[in-house]
Amino acid sequence: MTKPLVQLLEQQTFTDEEAARLLSLTAPDECRQLQERAYALTTELLGENVYLRGLIEISNICTANCRYCGIRKNNHAVERYTLSEETILACAELAARSGYGSIAIQAGERRDPKWIEWIADLLKKIHARTVNDALPSGLGITLSLGEQTYDVYRYWAEASGNPNGLRYLLRIESSNPTLFRSLHCTPGKNEKVLEHRYRALEDLRRAGYQVGTGVMIGLPGQTIEDLVADIRTFERIDADMIGMGPYITSNGADMVSEGMLPKAQLMQLSLNMIAVTRLMMRNVNIAAATALETLEPNGRIKGILHGCNVIMPNITPQQTRSSYQLYDNKAGCEVGAESNVLVENNIVEIAHRRLGLNQLGSSLRWHTRTGT
Template sequence: MTATSTKPLSELLAQTEFSDDDIVRLLGLTDPEECEALRQRAFDVTTEKTGNNVYLRGLIEVSNICTANCRYCGIRKDNHTVERYTLTEESIVACALHALHEGYGSIAIQAGERRDPKWIAWISRLLERIHKETVCEELPTGLGVTLSLGEQTYEVYKEWAEASGNPTGLRYLLRIESSNPRLFAELHSTPGKHEKILEHRYQALRDLRRAGYQVGTGVMIGLPGQTLEDLMRDIRTFGEMGADMIGMGPYITSNGADMTALGMMEKRPLMQLALNMISTTRLVMPDINIAAATALETLEPNGRVRGIRHGCNVIMPNITPQTTRASYQLYDNKAGTEVGPESNVLVERNIVEMTGRTLGLNLLGSSRRWAARTA
């Protein structure tokens, strides 16, 4: 190790600039007292740089039809055991209005990846309607919208941005899953019409920035064959692309995917690694939004609360109709598939009681980094 990586942890945590060795050391912490010191520092930096609010994004999983065959995913094209669905426009708008009435401020629209003209036009109409029906006194520009609809062309991103009608609350989450080209290729080794190539993913992220979105990305933590150095380079990649928000979580196997034989980390060390990754990313990029992934809750009860205590400032309560939730299983035993929207109240109450944070109700909750960049 270098001299920097062996300095007292208290001195390392007080820094605002971190070497690669510093980052690897923080990611690899396992001693409970040291992990707690990292957690507390990340929590304090979050308070200082992004405030005391936790922002809500009502998650609507609009369709599990997908043209891609990513090996880790439970709704991959070649999984013929899953029941495919697409919600109706009326159902989706009803979900959006539920979010509005609950004070969420923003929604997230997620689906399997499609690029056909009919789908693109349908999303545009949907965004226009959501905007029209959610402009109100509390939200004069309507609900904020985060899209997570895969790789598209710049022209499609621009069309959807214009349809959303809300440039100050417009976001797109496109995860890279890993910045290691070898790992990325192993995750997406599905040659064909929608073959995944890491450089194409980076180009899509650049196109999103050019189209006016707050740009979000992220990775899976604890992948088979992944090292602490890989995760460090993931954080460096977030910084190099100027990400405004990060959505990342632990890798959990899916019986509907193609990687079950490779296994996964044991839950306890995986949870600690995921929390270390959240906290370290917060220290390196203090003014971004970081979402507490549902996968944390799948590993451990109140996992999202732990995510907030380690540096997250966004949660995405699932407001998808309960009838289709079990069909949107990206990984096994996904938390929240068996309960209705009323369960979100428990999550929200736990956040307030267990973290000392407040809920940012009726607020778009845009990234501070994005606000500074576009001021």
């Protein structure tokens, strides 16, 4: 006999079949029940705060050739850039003055010694310039700079100056080995291996980071069972934070011909994935992806209503944002950094939340594990 949905939603653990059932919901009333339970659980465990991560896209130069990505190495149509150190520091100082509490530094993947040293020096300067009365340890920092060695992760961690606000986002994109291979099957030195991604995530934990990962939702060939396996992988990794969003095609990538799900279907599946991840992972941080806003103008509000507690407003200078298009029609390219706190505050108020200003917003799961 099928368990009533209201009873299923109150569980703390779920079988794969139960998780698949929740991910597959499409009836409006059932989707509403899932949303309300995820929102209530987020409030119960994590409170009403939504935390800011000011996103700085410091460079779109990349040595990798991931087939889904608009800044892949073989996309020769994109204008490449690297922000100057002073521009990045100005963005960080703006975030510190504006109450962000944390920033996220994102770039294409590079491993050359010059880049590694430049990032380390940049982290030291960001820390030195963002210590103030409201942020006595400086800004929290999330790095999203791809696969590196343990020694590099440790080197950057030591340079950050704020071990309790140190995070790294390294998405797996899919835990299905066949799907993963199809996303990264360009032959040669840029080819990705799923086992290497898992090893890198282990290295990040050893190096002292709060570990973030995530997947794309609605990939060509992806099944509901794949998404269940993705959440089980989050559990196995014991991830502290999850960054995931809908798969949206990019004309600069190599997968346009494979298409994407219809927007309404993709949006509902993405919201279900957020909500079910909240029910199963419970005390992790979950970010409301900008890609949700690309599907719908109020997409991030819906993300918060389904269990997200982190948002990542883009504070990169506007003149380079159009060159960091991981997918087409990326939202947020037109909003100036100076107005983002007002914009984000409106978003969280509509979702009946409040901004956690001048707070690191570290993961409760990380706090519980480490006792900090």
